[in-house]
Amino acid sequence: MDKFTIEDMNLYYGKFHALKNVSLNMQENKITAFIGPSGCGKSTLLKSLNRMNDLVEGCKITGSLKLDGEDIYGNMDVNVLRKRVGMVFQKANPFPMSVYDNIAFGPRTHGIKNKKQLDEIVEQSLRDAAIWDELKDRLKKSALGLSGGQQQRLCIARALAVKPEVLLMDEATSALDPISTGKIEELCLKLKKDYTIVMVTHNMQQALRISDYTAFFLLGEMIEYNDTDTIFSSPKEKKTEEYITGRFG
Amino acid sequence: MRINRLKEKAMQGVFFLTAITSIAAVVIICIFLFYNGVPAMAKIGFGEFLGGQQWSPRNVPASYGIFNMIIGSIYVTAGALVIGVPIGILTAVFLARFCPKSLYKVLKPATELLAGIPSIVYGFFGLMVIVPFIREHFGGSGSSLLAASIVLGIMILPTIIGISESALRAVPESYYEGALALGATKERSVFKTILPASKSGVLAGVVLGIGRAIGETMAVVLIEGNQVQIPASLTDGVRTLTANIVLEMGYSTGLHREALIATGVVLFVFILLITLSMQAIKSRSEKHNG
Numbered sequence: 001m002d003k004f005t006i007e008d009m010n011l012y013y014g015k016f017h018a019l020k021n022v023s024l025n026m027q028e029n030k031i032t033a034f035i036g037p038s039g040c041g042k043s044t045l046l047k048s049l050n051r052m053n054d055l056v057e058g059c060k061i062t063g064s065l066k067l068d069g070e071d072i073y074g075n076m077d078v079n080v081l082r083k084r085v086g087m088v089f090q091k092a093n094p095f096p097m098s099v100y101d102n103i104a105f106g107p108r109t110h111g112i113k114n115k116k117q118l119d120e121i122v123e124q125s126l127r128d129a130a131i132w133d134e135l136k137d138r139l140k141k142s143a144l145g146l147s148g149g150q151q152q153r154l155c156i157a158r159a160l161a162v163k164p165e166v167l168l169m170d171e172a173t174s175a176l177d178p179i180s181t182g183k184i185e186e187l188c189l190k191l192k193k194d195y196t197i198v199m200v201t202h203n204m205q206q207a208l209r210i211s212d213y214t215a216f217f218l219l220g221e222m223i224e225y226n227d228t229d230t231i232f233s234s235p236k237e238k239k240t241e242e243y244i245t246g247r248f249g
Numbered sequence: 250m251r252i253n254r255l256k257e258k259a260m261q262g263v264f265f266l267t268a269i270t271s272i273a274a275v276v277i278i279c280i281f282l283f284y285n286g287v288p289a290m291a292k293i294g295f296g297e298f299l300g301g302q303q304w305s306p307r308n309v310p311a312s313y314g315i316f317n318m319i320i321g322s323i324y325v326t327a328g329a330l331v332i333g334v335p336i337g338i339l340t341a342v343f344l345a346r347f348c349p350k351s352l353y354k355v356l357k358p359a360t361e362l363l364a365g366i367p368s369i370v371y372g373f374f375g376l377m378v379i380v381p382f383i384r385e386h387f388g389g390s391g392s393s394l395l396a397a398s399i400v401l402g403i404m405i406l407p408t409i410i411g412i413s414e415s416a417l418r419a420v421p422e423s424y425y426e427g428a429l430a431l432g433a434t435k436e437r438s439v440f441k442t443i444l445p446a447s448k449s450g451v452l453a454g455v456v457l458g459i460g461r462a463i464g465e466t467m468a469v470v471l472i473e474g475n476q477v478q479i480p481a482s483l484t485d486g487v488r489t490l491t492a493n494i495v496l497e498m499g500y501s502t503g504l505h506r507e508a509l510i511a512t513g514v515v516l517f518v519f520i521l522l523i524t525l526s527m528q529a530i531k532s533r534s535e536k537h538n539g
Contacts, residue, residue, distance in 0.1 A: 052426065052429070052430060082432040083431070093423035093424060094427075095428070096446045105431060105433075109431055109437060109441075155427070158427075159431070162432060
């Protein structure tokens with residue numbers, strides 16, 4: 001089933017035409033990867049899916065983006081959208097508060113005040129992010145004291161705590177060591193049973209390892225979109241082939 | 250080569266001299282105050298001076314108790330904080346996160362202008378506007394703790410706004426984005442992530458505001474009534490340590506004069522404590538971030 005339906009989308013930052021006539025559908029409970037060289041628009045497209053682009057001054061979008069058939073840029077409450085479509089950033093950004101308060105931030109935002117209920121959500125989210133065993137004894141400690149990999153998994157747990165339907169990952173492992181990266185990739189494969197995952201990555205091996213579908217972007221255009229095996233084994237476009245074989249980018 | 254090195258040495262000397270000037274000023278002021286003030290305190294008796302509630306330098310025998318003035322300074326400062334801190338912090342939040350650019354261009358210089366107004370002008374404003382207002386609506390003479398608190402509350406605004414705003418702006422944008430991405434409203438993201446993250450900077454602004462309030466003289470002397478008493482209500486008159494000095498320094502002689510300098514010593518100790526707590530806040534926040 002299609003989770004996201006994007007049709008003829010164009011995006012401008014002021015006069016700069018950042019995304020050109022992009023149309024693609026992303027399926028539920030699958031991992032879709034966006035690849036392409038820096039500045040190709042893949043992060044821009046990702047941020048359009050939960051309207052984080054609204055923060056960029058002069059950002060204008062035409063065409064249609066739909067989540068479960070509902071127009072993202074229509075009447076949908078942006079805060080509800082962002083609850084449904086969670087996001088993990090390139091650089092881990094835990095709040096300067098305890099591990100517990102970090103996870104509880106989202107649920108509290110959405111009105112859960114009951115201590116027992118919060119305890120349960122915190123534990124479940126940390127378990128889902130495969131970091132409960134490491135952190136269960138330091139829930140009250142500041143999250144800023146964790147290692148980079150732990151911080152990023154904490155941020156995943158924090159995103160899961162609001163029970164989203166989609167998880168957007170913006171180069172979520174690019175600042176991490178290979179072991180932490182491996183843990184997060186494993187986690188993604190586990191999470192796709194319950195969530196739809198859309199990820200931006202510079203690491204083509206990563207896209208190949210864990211994604212089901214891959215979209216290749218170049219200079220604001222989507223060059224090719226197919227299931228990952230096809231993209232990497234027999235790309236239809238010459239540019240895609242050149243990129244994945246490392247001839248530019 | 251040699252000339253260059255000589256030049257460098259000479260410039261080093263100049264920099265050293267300029268640096269030493271400000272330090273020398275502090276040290277000399279310190280020595281002057283303590284040299285003149287402490288013996289007077291000893292003569293009066295430390296307990297009698299700090300804890301005595303009777304200030305009557307013209308009586309025979311004279312009594313020099315500044316307890317009421319210490320309390321007066323603390324009350325007036327506390328009153329200023331009650332008014333200045335919430336307004337100041339919320340203004341800083343507005344300027345840093347909510348203010349449209351065009352409005353910012355007007356508001357920011359306006360808050361800076363507030364810092365540049367001479368304190369005597371604040372005093373006039375208090376005398377002509379706030380004192381009559383209090384007299385009409387709350388009774389009493391109008392010259393009161395409340396009037397001083399309001400005017401001082403306004404006077405500490407630029408300090409609190411300026412420092413809090415830069416503290417708020419120094420918070421990484423990623424906290425804000427992280428909160429928004431969880432579906433939090435803009436207000437919640439600002440008040441639950443950005444403001445807490447900037448709390449040591451905001452606190453530093455408040456502490457500096459305390460320093461400004463407790464040391465202020467010309468504005469309060471015009472509007473606080475200056476009765477030597479512990480005010481029983483907000484509309485009662487009050488006398489601060491600073492006002493005590495400025496009111497009587499002109500005609501005092503002998504021990505009276507020394508007692509006023511000793512009052513300055515007490516004020517100095519207050520400022521010293523404030524500066525020290527300021528340093529503590531700074532080093533704590535550095536440790537926290539580093």
